[in-house]
Amino acid sequence: EAAVTQSPRNKVTVTGGNVTLSCRQTNSHNYMYWYRQDTGHGLRLIHYSYGAGNLQIGDVPDGYKATRTTQEDFFLLLELASPSQTSLYFCASSNRGQDERLFFGHGTKLSVL
């Protein structure tokens, strides 16, 4: 089973704060994804990447940046956090072209006050 580790597990910040969420996968998957989960919306894709240095936008990218520094590491950045970004954030990875399954981390609960 693929291992995807997110940190931190919980984060509280204030409006206008700067937040970085981290994700590491150890199975050499090519694709990595950041989703947010909100009641009534299911999971919505923010950004994704197909390899180190690559970034693609998802369905809800506004207010978020992301960076894929290595094959293993994918970061989500909120440079001016707003209360509307209070959510549960999931990172996932997949080995597209070989195995289309998504494997998720445990999630990061972010509260913006």
Add this chain to the structure above:
Amino acid sequence: GMPVEQNPPALSLYEGAESGLRCNFSTTMKGVQWFQQNHRGRLITLFYLAQGTKENGRLKSTFNSKERYSTLHIKDAQLEDSGTYFCAVENSGTYQRFGTGTKLQVVP
């Protein structure tokens, strides 16, 4: 985006009962994946299908791309099956989009 509708939104089953969950989408899709989100919020991969049917224990899933739906059937429901079930569908060349889920409660 491509709407992905899941039915029913919520479901209650007695232990030992069975039922099916449905995922409908608006265009032809390349594949579908089913997940269970447990009471701790963990997303567990159940199935990925590009076609046909897969079975794993008490769970069975089908994918009909032409008719634009997928189903997840649970038989002999157990308490640990409680949680929210999501389907996620993928169009060729894009990424998976999620439905809004079916919340399942299994009661003794």
